[in-house]
Amino acid sequence: MREPRQVTTRALGPDFAVGPAERYFEDYVPGAIYEYGERTVSEHEIIEFATAFDPQDFHVDAAAAAAGPFGGLIASGFHSAALAMRLLADHYVSWVASLGSPGLDSLAWPAPLRPGDRVRLRTEVLEARASSSKPDRGIVRTQVQLLTGGDAVVLEATIVNLLARRPASP
Amino acid sequence: MREPRQVTTRALGPDFAVGPAERYFEDYVPGAIYEYGERTVSEHEIIEFATAFDPQDFHVDAAAAAAGPFGGLIASGFHSAALAMRLLADHYVSWVASLGSPGLDSLAWPAPLRPGDRVRLRTEVLEARASSSKPDRGIVRTQVQLLTGGDAVVLEATIVNLLARRPASP
Numbered sequence: 239m240r241e242p243r244q245v246t247t248r249a250l251g252p253d254f255a256v257g258p259a260e261r262y263f264e265d266y267v268p269g270a271i272y273e274y275g276e277r278t279v280s281e282h283e284i285i286e287f288a289t290a291f292d293p294q295d296f297h298v299d300a301a302a303a304a305a306g307p308f309g310g311l312i313a314s315g316f317h318s319a320a321l322a323m324r325l326l327a328d329h330y331v332s333w334v335a336s337l338g339s340p341g342l343d344s345l346a347w348p349a350p351l352r353p354g355d356r357v358r359l360r361t362e363v364l365e366a367r368a369s370s371s372k373p374d375r376g377i378v379r380t381q382v383q384l385l386t387g388g389d390a391v392v393l394e395a396t397i398v399n400l401l402a403r404r405p406a407s408p
Numbered sequence: 409m410r411e412p413r414q415v416t417t418r419a420l421g422p423d424f425a426v427g428p429a430e431r432y433f434e435d436y437v438p439g440a441i442y443e444y445g446e447r448t449v450s451e452h453e454i455i456e457f458a459t460a461f462d463p464q465d466f467h468v469d470a471a472a473a474a475a476g477p478f479g480g481l482i483a484s485g486f487h488s489a490a491l492a493m494r495l496l497a498d499h500y501v502s503w504v505a506s507l508g509s510p511g512l513d514s515l516a517w518p519a520p521l522r523p524g525d526r527v528r529l530r531t532e533v534l535e536a537r538a539s540s541s542k543p544d545r546g547i548v549r550t551q552v553q554l555l556t557g558g559d560a561v562v563l564e565a566t567i568v569n570l571l572a573r574r575p576a577s578p
Contacts, residue, residue, distance in 0.1 A: 243463050291490035292497050293413050294506055307507045315509060316490045320461035323486050327462050336464055337477045339485060341516030341564075347509065394511075 245328045247275050250358060253329075261332040262404035263376035266366045274329040275358025276387070279313065279321065284353055287317040312350035318393040319345065322384045325359035326397070330380070335402035337375055343396035351392040357384050364396065368403070375402050415498045417445050420528060423499075431502040432574035433546035436536045444499040445528025446557070449483065449491065454523055457487040482520035488563040489515065492554045495529035496567070500550070505572035507545055513566035521562040527554050534566065538573070545572050 250273040254265055281300070288297030292314035295302040303311040313321075351357070365379040378401055384393040420443040424435055451470070458467030462484035465472040473481040483491075521527070535549040548571055554563040 287490075291494045293494075294497055294501070294503075296506075296508070312508075314493065315511075316486065316493050319489065320457075320486045323484065324461045324463075327464055331464070333464075336466075338466070338482075338520075339517065341485075341514070342512075344511070344513070345515055346511030350508075 243328070247277055247325060247328060249274055249329060250276070258329065258331070258333040260334070262335045263366065263368075263378065263401040264404050265332075266363050266376075266378045266380075266401065268363045268366055271360065271362045272330065273358055273360050274325045276356045277321070277325075277358075278354065278356045279351060281311060281353035284311060284313045284317065284351075287320070288314045292316060308350050311353055313352070313392075315345075315347045315393070318347060318351050318384055319395070321351075321357060322359055322382055322393050322395070325384075326361070326382065329359070330361050331399055332401055335404075337400035337402060339397065339399050341398060343379070343398065345393070345395040347393055349386075349390040349392050351384075351386070355392070356387040357392065359384055369400075373403075375400055377401075413498070417447055417495060417498060419444055419499060420446070428499065428501070428503040430504070432505045433536065433538075433548065433571040434574050435502075436533050436546075436548045436550075436571065438533045438536055441530065441532045442500070443528055443530050444495045446526045447491070447495075447528075448524065448526045449521060451481060451523035454481060454483045454487065454521075457490070458484045462486060478520050481523055483522070483562075485515075485517045485563070488517060488521050488554055489565070491521075491527060492529055492552055492563050492565070495554075496531070496552065499529070500531050501569055502571055505574075507570035507572060509567065509569050511568060513549070513568065515563070515565040517563055519556075519560040519562050521554075521556070525562070526557040527562065529554055539570075543573075545570055547571075 296306045360383040362381045368376045378399045382395045466476045467484045530553040532551045538546045548569045552565045
């Protein structure tokens with residue numbers, strides 16, 4: 239048996255009526271806005287992620303980055319996406335009803351994420367509709383933002399999640 | 409000085425006329441199609457990535473995944489994106505002219521990426537246009553696919569890169 243999930247962040251305000259282990263499609267209500275966090279992003283982890291997946295100078299080499307287009311190290315955009323995903327997986331996407339995702343409608347990196355930035359996630363349910371082809375599930379569209387302490391938007395995306403409907407009570 | 413980049417994959421067919429360290433905006437020609445790879449994705453790395461960034465059962469727990477919606481472990485979609493980014497960074501995006509990316513136009517995960525899959529990247533330049541506001545750079549749109557050995561498309565995206573124009577010869 240693997241270790242229980244280590245959740246080190248929390249809801250920063252209003253949250254779903256039920257926790258992620260009791261949550262189904264019906265709990266995603268269009269217009270609902272939640273925030274989760276916060277988490278400081280270190281230079282070490284920016285370099286570690288980028289060394290593995292995006293070894294461009296401005297992600298892995300502090301000296302070269304200082305002379306480069308961003309005036310210093312910035313996180314890979316896919317690192318920002320992975321950090322947003324971790325907050326989604328811990329707090330937003332049901333732990334019992336998730337059926338994966340077909341993709342994203344959009345993904346933008348309006349501002350760079352820099353070492354020492356403290357980030358939080360903001361989610362807004364845009365749409366929740368029952369699947370017309372599969373009666374056991376629904377499709378939820380969510381606007382996601384990853385924000386710094388200074389409210390810079392380092393990632394903005396519209397994500398799509400497939401979620402099982404709540405089983406009928408016995 | 410950091411270590412030189414370890415590139416363990418290669419062009420699988422036609423490639424740019426110049427290598428990534430001599431490549432500028434002008435080298436991205438609409439219609440050009442390249443492929444890079446290949447790389448086997450292990451169960452260990454799927455679980456390692458997802459434990460850090462996307463700890464849903466079907467990404468981190470083989471036993472739970474076997475009974476889940478995909479009938480076995482699959483990689484986080486953001487892991488697929490990170491693997492595609494690594495091939496882009498090593499082979500496609502200029503090592504000297506990259507000015508980052510404002511975002512993606514689209515990102516889809518048509519098929520799951522499973523342990524043992526061997527992946528390659530396919531790129532097609534869709535558009536390359538000079539910036540109207542900044543004469544030192546251009547904007548390149550590229551359709552990217554991450555494909556398995558069986559040609560399943562595990563990721564399809566339209567990416568946007570900002571690239572410096574080639575400096576005038578002295």
